[in-house]
Amino acid sequence: xxxxxxxxxxxxxxxxxxTTVGGAAATVSRLAGKGDGSVIGGIIGLRLAPDLLSxxxxxxxxxxxxxxxxxxxxxxxxxxxxxPLGGEIASNIYGANMEAGLTSALSRAPxxxxxxxxxxxxxIPAMVKATRPKVVVLLNLSRxxxxxxxEIWLLARRWREALGHAPDCRVVANADDPLVAWAASxxxxxxxxxxxxxxxxxxxxxxxxxxxxxxDGDDWSCRECGxxxxxxxxxxxxxxxxxxxxxxxxxxxxxxxxxxxxxAVVALAVAEAFGVQLTPALRELRKxxxxxxxxxxxxxxxxxxxxxxxxNPAGWLEALDVMAPAPTPIxxxxxxxxxxxxxxxxxxxxxxxxxxxxxxxxxxxxxxxxAVRLEADGVAFKLVNGIDEAIDAALTVAPNLEVLAxxxxxxxxxxxxxxxx
Amino acid sequence: xxxxxxxxxxxSPNGPGQEKRGSQIRLVWVYPDLLSTYGDRGNLLVLERRxxxxxxxxxxxxxxxxxxxxxxxxxxxxxGGEDLPQILATRRLLADGGLQAAAGHGAVVFxxxxxxxxxxxxxxxxxxxxxxxxxxxxxxxxRGERRAVGEIVADVDPSLNVGQLTGFENHQGVTRLGPGARxxxxxxxxxxxxxxxxxxxxxRVLGTYLHGPALVRNPSLADLLLSWAAGPLRPxxxxxxxxxxxxxEERLAAVTTAS
Numbered sequence: 001x002x003x004x005x006x007x008x009x010x011x012x013x014x015x016x017x018x019t020t021v022g023g024a025a026a027t028v029s030r031l032a033g034k035g036d037g038s039v040i041g042g043i044i045g046l047r048l049a050p051d052l053l054s055x056x057x058x059x060x061x062x063x064x065x066x067x068x069x070x071x072x073x074x075x076x077x078x079x080x081x082x083x084p085l086g087g088e089i090a091s092n093i094y095g096a097n098m099e100a101g102l103t104s105a106l107s108r109a110p111x112x113x114x115x116x117x118x119x120x121x122x123x124i125p126a127m128v129k130a131t132r133p134k135v136v137v138l139l140n141l142s143r144x145x146x147x148x149x150x151e152i153w154l155l156a157r158r159w160r161e162a163l164g165h166a167p168d169c170r171v172v173a174n175a176d177d178p179l180v181a182w183a184a185s186x187x188x189x190x191x192x193x194x195x196x197x198x199x200x201x202x203x204x205x206x207x208x209x210x211x212x213x214x215x216d217g218d219d220w221s222c223r224e225c226g227x228x229x230x231x232x233x234x235x236x237x238x239x240x241x242x243x244x245x246x247x248x249x250x251x252x253x254x255x256x257x258x259x260x261x262x263x264a265v266v267a268l269a270v271a272e273a274f275g276v277q278l279t280p281a282l283r284e285l286r287k288x289x290x291x292x293x294x295x296x297x298x299x300x301x302x303x304x305x306x307x308x309x310x311x312n313p314a315g316w317l318e319a320l321d322v323m324a325p326a327p328t329p330i331x332x333x334x335x336x337x338x339x340x341x342x343x344x345x346x347x348x349x350x351x352x353x354x355x356x357x358x359x360x361x362x363x364x365x366x367x368x369x370x371a372v373r374l375e376a377d378g379v380a381f382k383l384v385n386g387i388d389e390a391i392d393a394a395l396t397v398a399p400n401l402e403v404l405a406x407x408x409x410x411x412x413x414x415x416x417x418x419x420x421x
Numbered sequence: 422x423x424x425x426x427x428x429x430x431x432x433s434p435n436g437p438g439q440e441k442r443g444s445q446i447r448l449v450w451v452y453p454d455l456l457s458t459y460g461d462r463g464n465l466l467v468l469e470r471r472x473x474x475x476x477x478x479x480x481x482x483x484x485x486x487x488x489x490x491x492x493x494x495x496x497x498x499x500x501g502g503e504d505l506p507q508i509l510a511t512r513r514l515l516a517d518g519g520l521q522a523a524a525g526h527g528a529v530v531f532x533x534x535x536x537x538x539x540x541x542x543x544x545x546x547x548x549x550x551x552x553x554x555x556x557x558x559x560x561x562x563x564r565g566e567r568r569a570v571g572e573i574v575a576d577v578d579p580s581l582n583v584g585q586l587t588g589f590e591n592h593q594g595v596t597r598l599g600p601g602a603r604x605x606x607x608x609x610x611x612x613x614x615x616x617x618x619x620x621x622x623x624x625r626v627l628g629t630y631l632h633g634p635a636l637v638r639n640p641s642l643a644d645l646l647l648s649w650a651a652g653p654l655r656p657x658x659x660x661x662x663x664x665x666x667x668x669x670e671e672r673l674a675a676v677t678t679a680s
Contacts, residue, residue, distance in 0.1 A: 146459045147570050147591055151503040204454030204485065210509040212454055212487035342571070343589045345460030345633030368668040372637060375664055376466045 042100030067139025145341030199314035257322035333364035449494035461500030463634020490519030499536030537628030559601030573611025588631030
């Protein structure tokens with residue numbers, strides 16, 4: 001007997017009307033070319049039935065995935081790792097990660113018994129309450145779009161309070177991020193993952209008492225209050241995952257970079273909570289080659305272009321790590337529209353000195369902010385307008401181009417290149 | 422991270438703030454582990470670059486909150502921070518005394534956002550409960566009704582010869598100036614102190630609500646701080662100013678069009 005089909009039939013009439021009307025609106029939105037429709041459907045549904053998300057989540061096994069960076073990719077990786085369970089998995093793969101996006105993802109997959117939902121950091125307390133998740137994944141916390149996002153110590157405190165009131169929920173958390181570890185330590189059940197922490201500028205001080213943290217490699221501890229890195233059960237070690245039995249296995253992912261290996265280890269830890277073994281889960285993880293256009297390779301006029309998306313200093317640091325070596329030219333592009341954050345100050349938190357001597361192109365609506373930043377770091381560059389001008393410039397040097405852009409700049413290039421997946 | 426040992430002022434042959442301490446400028450970044458939320462490093466990099474463009478060597482000292490603050494720096498920088506780090510940093514600076522000693526000897530202090538509030542006699546901490554500040558500026562800050570987020574433009578006190586400020590503000594503070602401090606600028610766009618003024622200064626201690634890399638778009642303000650520390654500066658080659666001039670023009674034009 002399929003519980004979810006049963007549960008759907010028990011939905012009150014107003015919830016059924018809400019999901020139907022919301023779904024119709026989403027279809028209209030898609031047909032009108034206004035996006036993938038994942039937000040508008042949820043908004044309309046919620047207006048008709050404000051408790052729609054709770055109704056839709058009831059009886060399902062929900063995973064909420066949050067953190068400053070890697071939410072979308074990790075959501076996709078977890079969905080892949082849970083494929084061996086069989087059956088449909090509901091997910092908001094297009095990154096609509098607030099209440100309407102989660103609602104829409106669930107209403108579009110009424111028969112899915114499992115849902116893996118990327119969740120905006122600020123919405124975690126409300127979404128934990130509404131969906132009563134089986135697992136909450138906490139990836140990392142670092143400075144991000146300060147003009148619209150909450151301050152991160154405050155966010156960590158809110159997570160901590162919410163998880164302290166969710167005794168049935170298992171938290172899968174990165175033990176290497178002191179702020180995340182502090183937030184997760186209020187939970188009753190935690191799977192600690194040594195997922196690494198490349199960006200440390202937001203965790204020099206103890207989140208519990210504020211004293212300067214002692215750090216030694218990945219280990220950290222507070223001399224004042226005793227808050228320290230918890231013992232871990234999953235570890236990322238270079239290109240290998242070490243599972244709770246101590247067995248090391250090569251990851252061999254198609255996705256590039258340390259950040260994605262770390263996301264994959266988190267996905268394996270979530271799979272374990274669902275009873276999926278490492279081998280079949282890892283087999284699925286290796287099949288993931290791109291995530292909503294990120295990491296996609298596309299050829300245009302004889303130029304192989306790879307698109308990388310990063311939205312904040314920690315993300316740019318990780319992305320610069322995976323850049324192909326010289327002579328491959330690099331296009332950096334920054335916008336400051338609403339979704340990007342209207343404040344470009346964060347560029348001053350990124351160390352660009354490693355790009356000295358590289359062929360660097362600078363684009364985007366805020367290219368001058370980026371240009372002044374690169375000038376201060378002694379990095380030579382050329383200003384370009386649009387992807388085609390960048391390709392022209394790249395082709396004079398090499399047959400390929402690495403593109404690193406923040407959110408709307410990335411979407412503009414993606415559209416210009418034909419909505420690549 | 423550069424963290425250098427320091428020689429206390431009483432042992433130093435050249436007291437801080439005396440303009441002839443060799444040709445080098447010592448830049449001290451106070452507590453980047455607590456007070457660095459969003460691009461605050463930019464102020465350090467801009468001061469370093471503009472000093473070097475004049476051939477003035479720069480020594481950078483980053484002082485974490487578990488280290489003593491050197492008393493013989495020339496320019497001290499303080500960044501922004503959340504409520505708790507702001508309170509912790511203030512408590513430690515009061516106990517340390519190094520920054521106050523340096524300011525007392527005439528060193529330059531430049532502080533943004535949370536750092537600006539800390540310079541005052543009092544600021545509003547968590548739940549707006551008053552917290553004792555460093556007392557380096559005659560200002561008092563509290564929490565306003567709404568958060569001020571967005572571009573800010575302000576005309577600097579003409580006696581400072583700095584011109585127009587352009588920047589981004591992101592704070593919920595309201596600041597009132599006492600008789601011992603002068604407003605740094607008058608706002609033409611944005612909130613600043615909340616009464617039409619923006620920032621404050623007294624002697625060589627200067628603070629502003631422009632957050633993060635406030636000096637990036639305001640090279641003449643950076644030069645004012647450098648000249649306070651090093652005396653008159655020669656002009657910068659025009660080609661070294663071109664990009665930042667274009668950026669300034671673009672931002673000022675963007676907010677004029679928008680408003």
